[in-house]
Amino acid sequence: KNQVEQSPQSLIILEGKNCTLQCNYTVSPFSNLRWYKQDTGRGPVSLTIMTFSENTKSNGRYTATLDADTKQSSLHITASQLSDSASYICVVSPSYGGSQGNLIFGKGTKLSVKP
């Protein structure tokens, strides 16, 4: 069964610190993996998207890594800010073709950045 598992479920860090969020997936065939940021009550916002041939992708203070052999990904946030407080969701696309449709979402890691 296609699944996306994330850890930790929640995380509290101090402003300015770094953190790493983990994602394991069992999706096959695999097309791409995305990390989204979701603020409470809002829609997810894309941070990174990686195909199976990419190992790392950065977007400002966010760096995602992907190991397609072990089916693991991580999202590293450097120099955290209060505005980073949100849920970070790992999303895997098993589809090929233009539709990309059936994205499989993890439950997310709820990050709280404290002053």
Next chain:
Amino acid sequence: EPEVTQTPSHQVTQMGQEVILRCVPISNHLYFYWYRQILGQKVEFLVSFYNNEISEKSEIFDDQFSVERPDGSNFTLKIRSTKLEDSAMYFCASSGLAGSKLGETQYFGPGTRLLVL
């Protein structure tokens, strides 16, 4: 920056009533999606739509659900006879500029919170 918009932001309805959720995708996008998120749970795929027809749908998307692109800008999700368990946040998303490569980013709207009483 272009964005996906959704209306209404909140909808309260009685069980058994029909609801229509509306979305305006980003102009020039070709692929459209509906997702739902029950409170406290993960986002779930409902349906994808391309070239005026459904391209994929999940098990959740049963006969009570339908989608339509009635004109060049709107994309709607209709629930014919709502049930209590349909209460959720419904997100619309769009992606894919003409000629884009596979795996283009999906842009999500702010969501419609549906409450069925």
